[in-house]
Amino acid sequence: MAIRCRLGDIMKERGLSNKEVVNLTGVSRNTITSLAGNATKRIDYDTLEGLCRGLQVKPGDLIEYIEDDTNDNA
Template sequence: MSIRCRLGDIMQERNLSNKDVVKLTGVSRNTITSLAANATKRIDYDTLEGLCRGLNVLPGDLIEYIEDKN
């Protein structure tokens, strides 16, 4: 099992830069960069809420669960 953040995918689909997402969400640039690259091990509820409000998405749109193919 693995869990990944889809922020980078959403940004690409909407043609949004890191700077755009920072303005929309109020989340720090470093956090956006890390989440977009799927290079983080956790996400705070406040960050998740900011992303959901600013991007008009649900938590399930941002977080993807991938089952192992065993």
């Protein structure tokens, strides 16, 4: 199982650049770059709130849970 941030997908779907997301959300460019590339291990609540407000999404739209396809009982 894995948890990933969908920010990069949302940016691509909406045609948004890093700079535009920074302006919309107030989140730093480095944080946007890391989250969009899934190169981070955590996200602060303040960052999550800024992204949700600026992009008009819910936390569940930004964070995706991916279940492992392997069968542990095999």
